[in-house]
Amino acid sequence: MARNIYITSIEGHAGKSTVALGLLYTLSREAKRVGVFRPVARTSNERDYVLEMLLAHDAVDLSYDKAVGVGYDDVHADPEAALSRIIERFKAVEAQCDVVVIVGSDYTDVGSPTELSFNARVAANLGAPVLLVLGGQSGAGVNRTPEDLVQVYTIAHQELDAAHAHLVGVIVNRSDPDHLPQIIEAVSATAGADTPVWAIPEDPFLIAPSLASLLDAVDGELLKGDSELLLREALGVVVAGMTMENVLTRLIEGSVVVVAGDRSDVLLATLMAHASETFPSLAGIILNGGFELVPQIERLIDGLDLSLPVIRTSFGTYDTARIITQTRGRLAADSPRKFDTALALFEQHVDSEVLLQRLDLNPPLVVTPLMFEYGLLDRARQQPQHIVLPEGGDDRILRASSTLLRRGVARLTILGDEGEVRGRAAELGLDISGATILSPFNEELRERFATEYVRLRAHKGMTMEHARDTVTDVSYFGTMMVHLGLADGMVSGAAHTTAHTIRPSFEIIKTKPEVSIVSSVFLMCLEDRVLVYGDCAVNPDPDAAQLADIAISSAATAAQFGIEQRIAMLSYSTGSSGSGADVDKVRAATALVVERRPDLAVDGPIQYDAAVDAAVGKSKMPDSEVAGRATVFIFPDLNTGNNTYKAVQRSAGAIAIGPVLQGLRKPINDLSRGALVQDIVNTVAITAIQAQGVAADSAAAASLAASTTTAAAAGEQS
Template identity: 65%
Template sequence: MAQSIFITSAEGHSGKSTVALGVLDALSHATPKVGVFRAIARSTAERDYVLEMLLDHDGVDLDYDECIGVTYDDVRADPEAALATIVERYKAVEAQCDAVVIVGSDYTDVGSPAELGYNGRIAANLGAPVLLVLSGRAGEGEQLGTAIARTPDEMGQIASLALAELQHSRAGVLAVVANRADSDRLTEVVTAIQSVVDAASRAVRVSPGQPVSVWALPEDRFLVAPSVRGVLRSVDGRLVKGDADLLTREVLGVVVAGMSMVNVLPRLTESAVVVIPADRTEVVLAALLAHASGTFPSLAGIVLNGPFPLPDDIDRLIDGLGSTLPIIATDLGTYETAVRIMSTRGRLAADSQRRYDTALSLFEQHVDTDVLITALGLARSSVVTPLMFEYGLIERARANRKTIVLPEGDDDRVLRAAATVLSRGIADLVILGEEIEVRSRALELGIDIKAAQVLSPFDAVHVDKFAREYEQLRAHKGMTYQRAADTITDVSYFGTLMVHLGLADGMVSGAAHTTAHTIRPAFEIIKTKPGVSVVSSVFLMALADRVLVYGDCAVIPDPSSTQLADIAISSAATASQFGIAPRVAMLSYSTGESGSGEDVEKVRAATALVRERAPELLVEGPIQYDAAADVAVAAAKMPDSAVAGRATVFVFPDLNTGNNTYKAVQRSAGAVAIGPVLQGLNKPINDLSRGALVEDIVNTIAITAIQAQGEQA
């Protein structure tokens, strides 16, 4: 039977989805198979965006339709029959999972005081303890973050009423989360609720002796702000100009431009949507120019209201400006447009990166997930899934934060990854690029990189300092100051020199540059560790239940036996650094003494060198892949080997074999390939694939930070 938790609230718009996402993420890091179940949805005709967001999480592998219990219509028609259906459909999900996050109803459509009681009955019948979410905000002013904060005493009163209702429904309570609480009074809010919980704990707690935990999450305006896409939907609009990718940006204000241009400009505010009558074309142009200038606030979008098409000349003029700012057209009047925008609510969705990152960050900062998992009775699994491994990387990186330089500040993927890294506290960052351009693009994308340092590779002070250092390092090659000054403005050289001089602990690049462009400066400046003859690479291959190390798959085309030995020893050290016990397989087309030939002899000689240079290592070679990975094959071919059938580090005889094998395993076995991770350098420099996804960049930054921790030790 799966461990489950039922997340419900005492009223609508409590931000329950933020808590559900945080709980789901925490459970995904503790156990391999996590499910999601939506007890009551608004309808089957309209997709439930909260359920879609949770199902989009990497740790969940379920279909949408199987994760819904009933609709509001079903509950109204026959509450008892609906409850029976919920139990039946939940059991089908539970059978597939180790843990299930159950999300209660949303107090929409037909919300009533009895709704919490019905949620409590569902939880009791499913045998799931309740995590109660209380809203720290009151009133109807939810839109654009204007709701009034509740006092600690008010939060205590709401907790008292909600706990009594759950007690009446025979539901056990595991924890209480005060969401959207006053950030200046979090401790007071927790204390007020805890006193109420303690008084009622005998009646509502899940089991005797197990305390009911109380946590508080502060209000964050970006979590409740609507997106530009939400505004577009609210006004029944259509995107007529601008970049559709920028529709995810949050809207923090509304400016109704029913006045002349000179009076509109001083009223513009950061991340606002400007509502402009479609026939006031001079105001449209002024708003676009103000947004592009960098001297006025950065806008989230423009809404043109009224049934007036843009004149052809104005249309061409806007195209000529090359603005990416979304322009939405609606046939509504000014008043109706403004009212609808002000009534638009924010939605936590997977495609809104800033909101998603912020929600996870708030939950991680303010909820003790270890206490939560222990209270659920969920033992941490010995199996390591890709998601669990990635989370382990993040945890290790932020335990001792390092500074990583990202040279490619003009790449949107890098900026998005930077926003995630900063919000999750994984590392401190330096982004190379012109500050006005980098920060303006981040604002357009609706992401937060304020905590990053943005540094121009043409900064005069740094150019002079770096040029002198590079001139000295390459003096034996006849380097002059002028040539050095020209060379080091290349972002790869500039970033590498930052690492060399201690201004950053590591560098991650390659999203927009070749591997050679990224690592050539490292060969010249950082150089190899003592006793290591070559720089090589590994991929951390996260399979369904374990993590393996593959090397070299990216750098050395045809290594000699000496180089193969270096690769093996470096790969074993990398494995140890990431918590993988190294058992090294020196791969060949032959196992043991069964074959001969130049290629086999190279591997045999390399294996002997590894045993000589690192006698403490468990190493076997030459050995075929199946004998290294499969226990049954190993028992037949090398029954007495401590490595055969149990290898964790696979050293390939050449780049052709290694690169093809890692890609074959990645595609055929559904493995997550993290890397390439460069090894052998004095300081960590890591290369990205030019097809890297945002999550690949985040993982590589975490890996680089962990490598930097090892260098410091």
């Protein structure tokens, strides 16, 4: 039986979409099949953008038509028939899902308790507890006081009670940031101890319209600039109805500037101000009046080579400004920063564990890729580490940094020229203000790093002059930061080769004392479980001792990420059935693992089918605790490992996270040059978790040393 939750409010613009998104992500960590259902959707030709946004989530596998109950017209025409239809269509969705997020109607006509009453009836008939969302602001955009919110809650609770709907919790969204504790205290006092109450502060960014939505609203055309920057949100409006010098003093960070199309002087001054580091970074310019640009002015603009979007509209100044100010931002699938902001607000202000307990979800029996990814982010957030990202000139790194910072996954240092990095982030509408931007040509650090590099490579004849040049390479600079404790880990490779990324770590970081070889694994996220594949990226043809080392390191990595450790030492032969140099190598490696780590479950040589398929494993190795149940797969060479992981990735639709380097004293990880933003986010989270392990080991070693010293001192005194 699915467990479901119904999100509703007593009015429009309360921010249900933010709550729905946060809840959807929370439930995706706990359930394999998450559904979304909209009992009452918009009846116009426009598709329901909230529903489309939620359906775009990777955990949801439903079509738009299946996720809709009825339209507003159906409810107005015959509420009882509409309710019957909603129940019928919901049951079809429920049958396919472990849990369903039901998003109540949007008050697109007359917002009143009558609409809440219908939502409450729907919730009661669907057997779904209600998560009530109260708007922290009135329709006029004024912050509500705690007393105001108590009144709103009381009205809403009466409607829910009348329909026999069960209230599971209250979220006061878009609340006055300065009075969150008072709001929670006041509403909690009225709701009672059995009803948890949370408050999410207002964030103006979430209601800011994007340049793309303003382009549509003013029926404009993109005249100049980068079309990708149309996704940036406009955080304010400046109407340039004055002289050039007065316009410049009124520019606002992230704003859209409305300029009359025949005021070339103001247009050029605004563009030059945007290009200057001494003025605010703008979101865009809208030229009103429909005027054509004078050819000479157009040549000047082209010569500036700016990416700032310049939009032309035929509307006059008044109408253009009116339309812009009336255009509301939407939390849509094409706004990653809004996604990150909404999720961060939900994660920071709503106790998801309490909410999940209230829903009484059964523990998941499987681990999906999404569950695993969210688990990575959660673990990284528990003890944020300092990660250095050397490739500050790559937009993917900047987008990932914005996500990581907003969601509190790690503390970041990005390498690059500070003006260029922050300027590009501003152009993209990204907030990386929480990151440190550091130039690899920083003189103080360059000298310090060069001195240390000479010490480390003195046996290779390293000179100070050569070292000064070497350490300005971003991979060497970032690695030296990790080595000297200025960062806890490094992630690179989006714009560099694997060799360029990891070679400095071999020279500087080096291996752990008990490890003889640096190796790698891929975390293979299948539909219902996560497996470990090693080594698929670093060592071409390891010998038996190295293969044993890789197996032990891979088991440790598996344990670090909550994966059971049952190691299959793969070969083309199972057990004692085959012979030859390649099989003998695997057999010898297996014996070494057993000798060094008798606590580990390991078997080999074993073929892949016997390792992964229970029936085949029982047939070929009936007494093995690994056969048919393996979780850690050790390939005999790089050729086999690399091809196998890619074959499984493509044919089984697995998500391959990695390569994750193992065996180094401190974590350095490589990215694919085709890495997506989410790949970078995941790799940083993995690196942060590895760094947590390093910190824990160091603390344990320090504690042991301290206790040994104390015991020795006590012995001397006695």
